[in-house]
Amino acid sequence: MIEKSKTLVYIPAFNEEKTIEGVIKSIFNLDSLKCEVLVVDDGSNDLTAKVSKEAGAKVISHYSNKGVGKAFETALNYSVNNRYDFLVSIDADGQFDVNQILDLVNPIMLKEADFSIGDRFYNRRPNEMPKIKYWGNKRISNIISVITKIRISDSSCGFRAYSRECLISLNLQGAFTYTHETILDLLDKNFRVAQIPVKVKYFEGRVSRVANNLFRYAFKTSIIIFKALKDYKPFQFFFTIASIVFLLAVIIGGFVFYHWLDTGYITPYKSLGIFSLALLGMSVLLVILALIADMLNRIRRNQEKILLLLKNK
Template identity: 35%
Template sequence: MLDRNKIKVAVAIPAKNEQRTIGSIVMLSKKHADKVLVVNDGSTDKTALVALLAGAEVLSHKYNKGKGAAIVTALKWAVKENIDIIIFIDGDGQHDPGAIPDLIKPILWDDTDISIGSRWHHEQGLREMPFHRMLGNWVLSTATSLSLSKMIRDSQSGYRAFHRRTFPAFMQAMEIGFAVESEMIALADKAGFRWKEVGIKASYFGLDANTESSWYHGFTVLGKALRLLRLQKPGRFFGALSVFSFFLVITLAFWGKTAYPDEKLLPLWMLYFVAFFIITGGFFMFAAIMLSGMNRISERIFKSVMQLIER
């Protein structure tokens, strides 16, 4: 168990044009952390000035680099400042800094390396989530979970706490946009770090859905989640494509026999399609087997490297 009085806890807030809410978030976060950092990601308003006046340290990007870049900046700062636990929280007022003690408790008790604030694990948080957000979150979390070793309910939560031993895993270039949440948990899972979800509530009053439109944001993150599945779990990705191809073969054959009951053979055009999907399904199956084996080897190497870095 870690002694809270002997470790350094910091809150990092990636922010772009959040002058309306950043001050209160900083002041509320200071009650539960030794340091508060605001990464001003190319804001065109007074976000940086308000954050400074509220008592935060501020690091500014000259132009908007995206949330992933802001997180890397905060992690590099945390290493330099010898931070033991860093909490990421959104600067738009969606997250309650008062939940920080509950969020870091599993890390203090050495029950996990990463603690993720989950709206699905909090009755009030789930009840107050707008339906379109709930549906989108479920789809994106399901897609992200396919690339993980276990199910995650709230893959898009930006309210997270990390032990210092996990920092090196996220120092590489990451997704620049909102898909960074999915990538970070995939990287953590691949490195063998423990992670768990802790119930939190979120406020949506007066908030924009996102800087990007909700639909564009959702499809972008879904595409990135599927890319993560292909990279992290190629066996599952290509295996699913193989199963789908063979399903089309069976469907075409059944439909052909139903549509042409008096024919001994299927029409030539249909035979071409059946042959194509059989070959395609076989290729995807071969790729799933080969890449799955290679992926297991790479995961062992990655975990060994992370263990050496930790030592």
């Protein structure tokens, strides 16, 4: 059945001339999968584009390095415009086993899931993976799990597969990375996810394009998750902040009120009393903002439904 479907394997690449040819050829050599390969050359200054074309891949080149988020967006648009049934993403460095591509596509093909994500952590920390990187990935996955209310083991793995329905429904904002935002967006739209154990190799001296600086990666990823939470669950987002501000107002105001009951005077805590009233007013405004944001979110969802209908035409 998969041979009758159009499958596109997408490889994001930045200065990968040494390894990408082997990855492309190994994909074309798969007996169980007939597919096309798209390389998104994200501003490489080596021979990545030339090597990829000679290996038989289609190549789209960015004039500058825009990040894996924009590279994925390019692949997404290409896949939708050319009406592929499945899009698979895999790294250019040979880190993943191409033989597992079918493992990712199968749940979608069998209608058991709408998209699949590779799980590098099915057997705890992979060999040679730095402990700090493993710890950071697991913390981010825990945050994603809390937001989506679905346990996500590995939210950062780039080895994935998507159905066409998922691709035309995606609306992404982050240029830095896409891995977490796609999970948040698709699960918010009630698409089903399959988490597939995947083998992974780590090469000594190899520096990740995305997570080469763990603190920078954590900061930028946190911003994307923060914005996504604000966009997908605006009422909960603003109401939670309002609750925290209200609690602070009650604690500070309660202290001043207790002092007034005890002494009959507000001084020397008059300024704290005024501050608590200001916090109380701020919490009321935040509740109003939560209600407005919830209304705007309903409008956004309706606009996305209209956009989806237009894409399906």
